[in-house]
Amino acid sequence: MDIDSAIQIKDSEFDAYVECKKIRERWGRENAALQYRAGWIYQQILKLLCHRIIDSLSETYVVVDADVMFVRDVYFNPNNFQYNESTQYHIPYKKSYEKLVGEADSSALLLKRRQRHSFISHHMVFNKIIMEELIHHIESYHKKDFVEALLDSIDYEQKSPFSEWDLYGNWMHENHKDKCEHRQLKWLEIDFIPTQEKLQELSNNYDIVCSHSWSRNKAFAE
Template sequence: MKQIKLLQERGPWKYSHFLLLKLCKLLMLGFHFPDLCLSKGVDIVYVVHNKDAGTLAQSIKSLELIKNITINNIFIITNDATMLKGLVRDDRVSFISEIEVLGFNVNHYQYPLEFTALPNRSGWLYQQFLKLGWAYTSPSENYIVIDADTHFIEPISFFDKSDRFVFFGTEEWWPPYFAAFFLIFNEKHKALWSRTAHMMIFNRQHVLQMLSELESLHGLPWHEVIAKTRPLNSHACFSEYETYANWMLLRHPNECSVRPSYNTNTKNPELNQVRGRFNSISAHSYLNTET
């Protein structure tokens, strides 16, 4: 496996973390969530590209499986609300234009690639700006970002019994994400497992604090700081999930908790047997284009 090779290259300590996560998932540790006394009011945020329009309604319908929250609003950030309005019928949904969130469009920071078959990655980077930049607009103290191609099949929670934020650990380990973290904060990451799990809870004040810290460190707008991490020979230079989770571990460790991510994808050959073993499924569009 490429994953294992990457971890082995980083040494036995990182590889041991990978094996520990595999063991936790084998034993189904952290799969079930307790019911808490109080529900937290949160917003749900989707950043939606047309390629994921077909899965969005299913994802919204599955939100009832998120425990211990009350959904205040569902915000869909998109550059094409016309088509989505015909697919999504939910009174809680509001459509927000991308330009309204950031004040600039997808072409503001170009991310062309050299020596790869992948297209321009400007849109991929831009959607990460949207998720972080939403903190300036969010009417709620906490907002949960969910990838539009992901829906829930079993109960899940973003708060634990100690009222800490739950971050989900995955087997993915992409070194450029951690290199970017060091580049922009001049500090090493703290997470032992990756946090790129197709979903994350963000605290509005903490995101604003993180972005303000970036601007103070570099004397530049926060999105320009992040944009400087993009090399022309890497298709994935930065992760908003990885960055925020590691920053939280450094600045607010007592508010963080981690559980294994029990997510699978629609190409799983045992998809008809996933209930009780996974709590979410992702229908990645890029899997449908593989030959």
């Protein structure tokens, strides 16, 4: 990759916090059949901890999945948590959030958490201070390292047991509601790698286009 002002961070720079092989070993002990999913959890943890590794990050920063393309100009307000509401609702994500941050102190809050929309839209605005607040809360609640707590809180019988987007999004909604701003972008998920011409065409109707590798592999297999 050769993009002006871009920097590349090696996975090994995160080794003091997390290593993929250790996640794989843990999943292997719990459920060897889904051990291959360790990399998916690993990349989520890298996003959640990137502010500790990349010194040049501003206090507010945007994390974007590698298979996401912005096809229109999108403005981000650094003072607000601008989020999308998504239909990618998945109960295991809610349960892992509940285990990580603590049980709801009322049945009403539990119901509200479980009924809340998903925050998954393949990008998110993060704040360093709030991310550290969330990590500190989890470590204090579990009395152990953040990554250890996370790995103790996911269901290894589930192929997709955790979402970094839902973790941070739900934390913001419950603890920093005044900073939350619902700003619905239009996005499309496709099963092919688009040409520049196709991206230009899609920009007439969408802000974001997502070309997930798992979706492309499925389309190729079919």
